[in-house]
Amino acid sequence: xxQTLRECxxxxxxxxxxxxxxxxxxxxxxxxxxxxSEIEMPMFGLGVYLMKEPGECKSAVVHAIKSGYRLIDTAMxxxxxxxxxxxxxxxGVDREELFxxxxxxxxxxxxxxxxxxxxxxxxxxxxxDQMDLYLVHAPPEDIEARASVWEGMEKCLENGWTxxxxxxxxxxxHLEAMRSYASILPSVNQIEIxxxxxxxxxxxxxxxxxxxxxxxxxxxxxxxxxxxKLGEVSGRIGCTPAQAAIKWCIDVGAVTIPKSSNxxxxxxxxGSIDVDLSGFGGDxxxxxxxxxxxxxxxxxP
Ligand SMILES: NC(=O)c1ccc[n+]([C@@H]2O[C@H](COP(=O)([O-])OP(=O)(O)OC[C@H]3O[C@@H](n4cnc5c(N)ncnc54)[C@H](OP(=O)(O)O)[C@@H]3O)[C@@H](O)[C@H]2O)c1
Numbered sequence: 001x002x003q004t005l006r007e008c009x010x011x012x013x014x015x016x017x018x019x020x021x022x023x024x025x026x027x028x029x030x031x032x033x034x035x036x037s038e039i040e041m042p043m044f045g046l047g048v049y050l051m052k053e054p055g056e057c058k059s060a061v062v063h064a065i066k067s068g069y070r071l072i073d074t075a076m077x078x079x080x081x082x083x084x085x086x087x088x089x090x091x092g093v094d095r096e097e098l099f100x101x102x103x104x105x106x107x108x109x110x111x112x113x114x115x116x117x118x119x120x121x122x123x124x125x126x127x128x129d130q131m132d133l134y135l136v137h138a139p140p141e142d143i144e145a146r147a148s149v150w151e152g153m154e155k156c157l158e159n160g161w162t163x164x165x166x167x168x169x170x171x172x173x174h175l176e177a178m179r180s181y182a183s184i185l186p187s188v189n190q191i192e193i194x195x196x197x198x199x200x201x202x203x204x205x206x207x208x209x210x211x212x213x214x215x216x217x218x219x220x221x222x223x224x225x226x227x228x229k230l231g232e233v234s235g236r237i238g239c240t241p242a243q244a245a246i247k248w249c250i251d252v253g254a255v256t257i258p259k260s261s262n263x264x265x266x267x268x269x270x271g272s273i274d275v276d277l278s279g280f281g282g283d284x285x286x287x288x289x290x291x292x293x294x295x296x297x298x299x300x301p
Contacts, residue, residue: 021273022040024039024040025187028209030184030185035210039163042255044069044273046061046266047216051078057074057087058086060260060266062087065087070093070098071100074102077103082126089127099133100132101133102134110140112148119156133187134157135165135166136168136170146177164188168190168191169191169298170186171300172201176205189206191215193254194219194220196224196291197290203254215249215257218245220293221293236280237280243271243272248284
């Protein structure tokens, strides 16, 4: 298990070692096909969906950051951006060391002006000058609005309100359509990915447009932590079931953000970074079963 920040500091190790593997994300110009900007992003972080009790999100985020997490994934829809902001100020780690992701709510994804307003609102909620990654939470329901929503996202990037922009829950056809209206393609596509919903084709298509897949619900919302096959494989690997599922996501090249409000499980999940799955590829391949644990806008028109 990875050491906590405190243990690490006592032992003299560099706290930045605790953030785990990094990946480079960036935007590709639709006109030239070239990368126009790149930034580094941790491959592992904390998701804060369904942390609704007052103070729950703040205390989970503070504990996670003090333990070594550097990436936090929230959304305006989760109603806890303000607690993420409070945690950032209380955690004792410099803002520059953290990577903060939030999302444009689907009902707000109606056009350029709304995106500008909502991005500013998210920054105000977190009391930040800049976020690291701003995502369109799901393909806007009005197909005609998708181009102007993305134009608003590009403006947020240009204004320096975010260091990168991306999408979430975009299927292959949604991404393909972006080539006709985007100036720059998304840096990230955040979708449900885990051993039971491996999405090999959508991950490959996401990468083909220069975007990085980001795996949400790596534990299938907790539905699959007691899967007997996972239990058997993790026993042979020598880690916990949750650690095996989380590390599988990282090993397929997807940034991942397991949610936990429980201090022990927050540490357990961080320990996934050190798990070695070499030689177990066949066991994980056999788990794929198109299991969608939540919603699936990737298949919508
Ligand atoms: N873009 C989107 O549309 C979208 C959709 C869904 C999720 N997300 C993002 O992805 C994040 C993660 O997804 P998720 O919250 O849906 O589900 P998840 O991370 O797959 O699973 C969370 C559930 O698993 C439990 N859990 C966590 N660690 C565990 C462990 N080590 N052992 C056993 N149980 C464990 C949690 O309970 P405890 O809290 O009690 O530990 C919680 O009930 C979200 O928080 C959110 O940031 C994005």
